[in-house]
Amino acid sequence: MPIHVRDREKGRLQDLNRDIFCCVSPSIYQSDAKRAAFVIIVITIISPCCDKAGLKKGPWTPEEDQKLLAYIEEHGHGSWRSLPEKAGLQRCGKSCRLRWTNYLRPDIKRGKFTVQEEQTIIQLHALLGNRWSAIATHLPKRTDNEIKNYWNTHLKKRLLKMGIDPVTHKHKNETLSSSTGQSKNAATLSHMAQWESARLEAEARLARESKLLHYQNNNLNKSAPQQHCFTHKTSTIWSTKPNEGTGDQQLESPTSTVTFSENLPLMIMPLGIPTDNRNRNNNNNESSEIPARMEFAVSSSTSSDVSLVVKEHEHDWIRQINCPCPTEGIGEGFTSLLLGDPISRSLPTGKNEAPSSSVAGAGESEFNYYEDNKNYWNSILNLVDSSPSDSQAMFRS
DNA sequence: AACCTCTTCAACCGCGAGGCT
């Protein structure tokens, strides 16, 4: 039965086996069979992380908090699984991790959500659905758990009161009409949301890593001022096409700088989402490179210029184009883009490109679909644009 | 004051993704 002891010297079972063997009398090693049997039994007993026996559950006491905090401040969390024992806690690693990430972390803001935060949550939820961790990356110092709770206990009810379906973010009376048709356009928005969701998740991951590194660095050098940096430079869900780009910066997605917390709008650019090759011959020089299917473009707007990033569906490359911002205001741009406004649809997406409305093959029904959603999005954006007191009045009804 | 109902939110649970061996 050698497989049960094979990792004694190295590998994943190393720690586990050390813990087991250190409390075993040497006489137990008289035969491999005895040793193996012992290991099997002990692993069965202690292996589950959330082993019920002897581990405390329920609310944390101040003493437990202090122990966890002190341990992490000194050593970092390391392996959550082994942390409780090292920190002297009768908890499972999972419970410790949750307590740390949702409560003890020093970069957590507690207390009431601001109107701005509420609006951000609603906007992002409309786009991403219940992807709380992705939403949380755009609300600095708020945890996904907190946002989830706040949504379930406050915002969802408020939307229902306003006659808005909290799942679809449409007015109730619009849900029926949209469900009878326009599936193509629903799919369009769905595609947009999926890609944006993927991007946000990638950013969330990077932000977490960045935060963790930063926190650990701070622990290593405690004389340095405590900062909890959320910056992250790269968004790696898209790769560049080989031989394209002029330097390292080309590998960086311009989307990575978008944050709602800084009042920079997240822009989703529907490029028409052709499902055939109509786009292919619109560019003389790049005809062979024009993607057959452009899902959408995501942009950050930090000035009057807009950077477009085009994701090519099959070959996974990006193209960046800088062009003047086609809309007058940030909010307006966001609205029109989300709504598939014909103005933004005519954005140049490449040289000599036909208006994207024609590329999209937008018909009457498609426009109606966007019109149907316009009221909702405009109401959201009106809240953003209006004064806090106005928003407050509307939200606190 | 006692009881009941509702609300809130910290914590738990189960699952899946991703990394490591």
Place this chain on the structure above:
DNA sequence: TAGCCTCGCGGTTGAAGAGGT
């Protein structure tokens, strides 16, 4: 490549507090 392990996510639960009768 398979199996194992850890971690993180999203849904859910239940204790505690608030408010109403």
